[in-house]
Amino acid sequence: MKIVVSDSEGRFVFEEVPAPEPGGGAVLVRVLATSLNPRDLRMARLRAGYRCGMDFVGVVEHAAGRSGPQAGARVAGILPAGAWAELLAVPQSGLALVPDGVELPQAAALPSAGLTALYTLARGGELLGRKVLVTAAAGGVGRVACRLARLAGAQVTASVRSPQKVADLAGVVHTVVGGDPAEAKAHGPFDLILESIGGDSLAAAAKLLAPGGTCVAFGATSGAPTTLDAAELYQNSRTLTGFALFVELNAKPVADGLPRLLRLVADGRLPMPIAQVRSWREANEAAAEMASGAVTGKIVLELD
Numbered sequence: 289m290k291i292v293v294s295d296s297e298g299r300f301v302f303e304e305v306p307a308p309e310p311g312g313g314a315v316l317v318r319v320l321a322t323s324l325n326p327r328d329l330r331m332a333r334l335r336a337g338y339r340c341g342m343d344f345v346g347v348v349e350h351a352a353g354r355s356g357p358q359a360g361a362r363v364a365g366i367l368p369a370g371a372w373a374e375l376l377a378v379p380q381s382g383l384a385l386v387p388d389g390v391e392l393p394q395a396a397a398l399p400s401a402g403l404t405a406l407y408t409l410a411r412g413g414e415l416l417g418r419k420v421l422v423t424a425a426a427g428g429v430g431r432v433a434c435r436l437a438r439l440a441g442a443q444v445t446a447s448v449r450s451p452q453k454v455a456d457l458a459g460v461v462h463t464v465v466g467g468d469p470a471e472a473k474a475h476g477p478f479d480l481i482l483e484s485i486g487g488d489s490l491a492a493a494a495k496l497l498a499p500g501g502t503c504v505a506f507g508a509t510s511g512a513p514t515t516l517d518a519a520e521l522y523q524n525s526r527t528l529t530g531f532a533l534f535v536e537l538n539a540k541p542v543a544d545g546l547p548r549l550l551r552l553v554a555d556g557r558l559p560m561p562i563a564q565v566r567s568w569r570e571a572n573e574a575a576a577e578m579a580s581g582a583v584t585g586k587i588v589l590e591l592d
Contacts, residue, residue, distance in 0.1 A: 292340045292372035292571060294332035300340060300372075300571040313340065315357055315383060316350035317365075317376045320564055321396040321565075324574050324587040325428070331369070332575075340571075341520045343373030345386060345395040352380055362386035364382035365542050366399035372568060374591060384546035387554040394553055395561045397428075397586035399542065400533065400562065402549040402558075405433035407484075407536050409440070409503045411529060412480030416441035421478040423469055423485055423493060424509070425461070426453035428586055433482050434461050446491075453584060456561075467584075469493040482549050487512030497526040506531040561585035567592055 289307045292300050310316040323343040331338045345364040348357045357363050363383045367376070386395045409415065420437045424430045425446030437444045438460060446457050449467030457464055465471040469492040472478075477498035483490050486508030494503050494516055505528065521528060534583075553556035563585035565572050574587045 289374040291370065292568065294336055294338040294340060296336045298329075298333040298428050300332065300575065305373075307375050310350055310352065310377040311377075313352045314377040315348055315352045316362070316377055317344070317346040317363060317378055317383070318349050319346040319374060319376060319591055320373070321345050321392050321588055321590045322371050322568065323397045323400075324571065325400055325576060326578070327400075328562050329575050329579060333354040339370035339372070341370060342366050343396055343399040344371040344376065345392050346376070348374070355384060357383055362392075362395070363394055363582060364395040364399055364546060366403065366533075366537075372565075372571070372589070374538050379533055381541040381543045385541055387550055389554045390550055392590075393549065393562050393565050393588040396588045397560045397562060398432075398553065399546055401428035401586070402543070403537070403545050404429045404506060404531075404533050405436055406545050406549060407533070408506050408531050408538060409433060409436055409480070411504045411531070415480070417443070418479040419443050419445070419476060419498070421445045421447065421469065421472055421476065421481045421493065421496060422461075423447040423448070423467075423481070423483050424507075425464075426450060426456060426483070426584070429506070430482070430485065431457075431460075431561065432558070434475070437480075439552070439557060442480075445472050445478070447472060450581075454562055454577040456584060458477070466586060471497060472496060477533055480504070481558075482506065484509060486510045487514055490514045491516055494526070494528060497524070499524040499526070502529060504529055504531050506533075563587055565590060 420442040444461040445463040448463040481503040484507030487510035568589040
């Protein structure tokens, strides 16, 4: 079967490998579509031979038993790596049934962004009537987080670096500010902040926490170090915590959170903006467009 790996120049190439043999309660899934994430580009540049891909949606070819997804069922899931493959052997806990009414591209775009948003928001506890700030709100995780926070009854402020993307969040959040979180000061202090840029952005965001508030750092796309005033944190009982999706999934598996998100998509309450749907044979072209920053929304790759 075919899989996609990175070559020595960080490009995506096909490789032939033996098909997986499911065992130990694993489900054999024929992949129909996957999505392109910034992590795929980053890991491909760092490591030749990296097995690419995280999100996937497909059809069960071989069930693990009578209690889980059966042959022919549509399922979605996420893996730390290697989802760009024709066949996958996945534990039942790593899968969610795709409801009727959810299109394959929507399901393929959801797992990593949706679960990161869902579980980082959970760090804030009850959100009804609380103030939430999301940095990089025009990104894949940020968009989902803003919608989920709004559905939970929070007052949501979005920080967006690209002025042309401000309109994309109209009607989703209460307030949109520029890329510097400090611009959100007039709309705080915030009970929960989701921060994925790091550097000065994280430092500015931490200062906007309400007493007892929590800032969840789940990325550092700026690549810059952060200088924090520890006294501002402990004197106000503020919390700064880190988040890594695949660590979180050890305690909260895909089968717990993803079905909840898919039901919201099916009900029309969580739209997934899809920028492009392309063949997985065009992964390099899609990656170049993503790297240029010109793409708004997720890029889905269909297998053929």
